[in-house]
Amino acid sequence: MSRKSKDKRWDSKFGQFVESYGVELLAARLKVDSTAIYHWIGRRTSPDPTNALAIQRLARRRRITLSLDDIYQHRREARSERFAPQSRSPQPARVI
Numbered sequence: 001m002s003r004k005s006k007d008k009r010w011d012s013k014f015g016q017f018v019e020s021y022g023v024e025l026l027a028a029r030l031k032v033d034s035t036a037i038y039h040w041i042g043r044r045t046s047p048d049p050t051n052a053l054a055i056q057r058l059a060r061r062r063r064i065t066l067s068l069d070d071i072y073q074h075r076r077e078a079r080s081e082r083f084a085p086q087s088r089s090p091q092p093a094r095v096i
Contacts, residue, residue, distance in 0.1 A: 014066065018041055029054070030055070
């Protein structure tokens, strides 16, 4: 198992596509720096619409269906995780 697959940022459909395609190859095809791809996977930014459509086309060539929702949901999931209320387990009563 690759190191990337242990990191849940790669678990989304978009993350899985990028991992299988290869960050360096995808960056070359899109004519962007590989750091941009890592920013997308790291959920700091999202691809602009032009790149998102190009990613869709590249996925289709590999017979992978990747919707714009799949691409943009990747970042939205991170935001919802960040702001989700933390569940707190009940604490035992203190005896004084």
